[in-house]
Amino acid sequence: VAICKPLHYGTLLGSRACASMAAAAWGTGALYALLHTATAFSVPLCQSNAVDQFFCEIAQILKLSCSKSDYLREVGIIYFSLCLICGCFVFIVVSYVQIFRAVLRMPSEQGRHKAFSMCLPHLAVVSLFVSTAMFAYLKPPSISSPSLDLLVSFLYSVVPSAVNPLLYGLRNQELKAAVSKTYIFNIHKMHASLTGVSR
Structure with missing residues (x-):
């Protein structure tokens, strides 16, 4: 429709x-x-x-x-x-x-x-x-x-039930932005902890 x-x-x-x-x-x-x-x-x-x-x-x-x-x-x-x-x-x-x-x-x-x-x-x-x-x-x-x-x-x-929320959730722009922001934040945090360890 x-x-x-x-x-x-x-x-x-x-x-x-x-x-x-x-x-x-x-x-x-x-x-x-x-x-x-x-x-x-x-x-x-x-x-x-x-x-x-x-x-x-x-x-x-x-x-x-x-x-x-x-x-x-x-x-x-x-x-x-x-x-x-x-x-x-x-x-x-x-x-x-x-x-x-x-x-x-x-x-x-x-x-x-x-x-x-x-x-x-x-x-x-x-x-x-x-x-x-x-x-x-x-x-x-x-x-x-x-x-x-x-x-x-x-x-x-299991697979269809697990994949459906990902397929439809990732179409939502706000959810995409939140996932991206969290991913980038975790990358920066991991990078900071690795550089702190290497020092």
């Missing part, structure tokens, strides 16, 4: 629309988590209760399951979730196609560059999340290993 219909931004995305979108995102996220948690806790475990993961991931819990019906129910939920994620990803890609078409029609090269620099990092983070999450849940068991599972789950659970 900001790029394709900038003049209608205020009317299309008012506080009520933003609150509705935030409530929908939080509500579906809470429902999704509750569904997985309830199903995971109902799965009887035959083996130990230790998972080869740094968090309680559903795929790792399923490896410990001894009930075929509960296992299949949770697998069904996972595939349904992946379909929803793919649907969201397709929506994001279609949105970006519209954005890129609008950006390419901009007369100013500087405007095009600024719009692309805002869109591409977000698309890269979303692509990383979706591709690694799908790989984690759809990869064949033959290529599964504890270290690979750990790496893939780290890529989809």
Whole structure:
């Protein structure tokens, strides 16, 4: 909306629309988590209760399951979730196609560059999340290993969450100035301490 219909931004995305979108995102996220948690806790475990993961991931819990019906129910939920994620990803890609078409029609090269620099990092983070999450849940068991599972789950659970604040925070001019000022201050302080030591 900001790029394709900038003049209608205020009317299309008012506080009520933003609150509705935030409530929908939080509500579906809470429902999704509750569904997985309830199903995971109902799965009887035959083996130990230790998972080869740094968090309680559903795929790792399923490896410990001894009930075929509960296992299949949770697998069904996972595939349904992946379909929803793919649907969201397709929506994001279609949105970006519209954005890129609008950006390419901009007369100013500087405007095009600024719009692309805002869109591409977000698309890269979303692509990383979706591709690694799908790989984690759809990869064949033959290529599964504890270290690979750990790496893939780290890529989809930690990296996007850690990178997003950097991507969007460093666009803020005040934050950029504060980071730059702190960096320069620390360089001067380190230089002063090194020259003091050498004397």
